[in-house]
Amino acid sequence: MLPGQRRDGRGGRVVRGGRTARVLGSRTVWAGVGDGEFFCPGCGGDRNYQRLTGRRRFTFLGVPILPRGETGPVVECAACQSHFGTDVLDHPTTTRFSAMLRDAVHTVALAVLAAGGTHARLALETAVTGVRAAGFDDCTEDQLAALVDALAADTGRLFGPPCGPGLAIELHEALDPLAPHLAAPGRESILLQGARIALADGPYTPAERDVLATVGAALTICGDDVTRLLAAAARTPS
Template sequence: MLPGRGRSLSLWGVRTTWTTVGDGEFFCPGCGGDRNYARRTGRQRRTVLGVPLAARGTVGPVVHCASCEGEFGPEALDHPTTVRLSAMLRDAVHTVALAVLAAGGTSSRTVTATAAATVRSAGFEDCTEDQLTHLVEALSAESGRYLPEEAASGIDCPYSATLAIELHEALEPLAPHLAPAGRESLLLQGARIALADGPYNPAEREVLATAGAALHLCAADTARLLAAARTPS
């Protein structure tokens, strides 16, 4: 190396000035938990002897963790916080339970009791059978879903598009954040509600197939899980 060459190169540098454009709470991939973040953009300038000179453009945006001070791409905000994930899972179980009840009817106390217990275990601690029954009746009246007496008799009723939309809205955003075992467990909970009063009727099978698709389970896996749910553990 020529004398003084390394020293002259060290005189040059780049300085980044950061500006916070948003903040909030996110699941930090560095910390592995819910943390506060600042969303920042930066402007870079070339420096000589520490003095900023010509602008070099912008950088970012980046997500800066207030705890570990790690910086991540904006996609880090796509992962829900643990609090949000718990709420999404709770809502998903509630939606699946209502969908199965709408398909199979609420005349069986065994079914409504199983559904209420499942929803309470998911986090709705005050859920009762009467609440679920009233919700199913209200939803059926609003959108013309399955009539309980038709579903209970095994008639293959036309599938409600509204019900399918609700299942997809509740389950699809959640699915990428659950391990395969978690997605399968959610479907199995719905299957056990349907089986509480006997074999699946056609409407219940259709609801559970829709739930499986929304959970990103292939048709073969959904069929396997519905069969497994019939087998006493």
């Protein structure tokens, strides 16, 4: 034992200069392997992050001596310094989430209008109101009508059956990435927005029901719940 040191009776520790020191321990040395922006659960907002991998070493009196293997990777928040598993990167940033939600509402509106036609002014007005509320502040009826006409002319997307493969693909591309990050009320809200557009000019047409069923499936709402929600929307005064 070195001068000035004595054992404190608790295995693996010595007293040095009146302070208890651990004889054996471990230490992790982290190295950055990437960075970016993520939603930090600790801060509750978008922050920069570093992706880290670590090398663990045994220490003797605080000095690293022997390698103990690798650990990680982890994600470290640049603001609060907290470490998280890499699955935290699966959650979109608030900026990305807002864009996904905006695109989803816009796509559903176009799909319902394509199924019911753009000749009904009330349907267009309802669609514009919903799309503007989602973040497209400068959206107009003429713009939506032109987009529906353009999509209808694109034989690779909106052509043939009311909700053919092309339209179903459009809806799933917009809704599939969003659905896991929405609670049930949020997913139902998107479906009901589409229902209000369909009902603006009268009862659902078969084509509109087909589109709304596809919307519900893409949002992982079960068929029975889709039927219930559409029926409830039809009973609600506009």
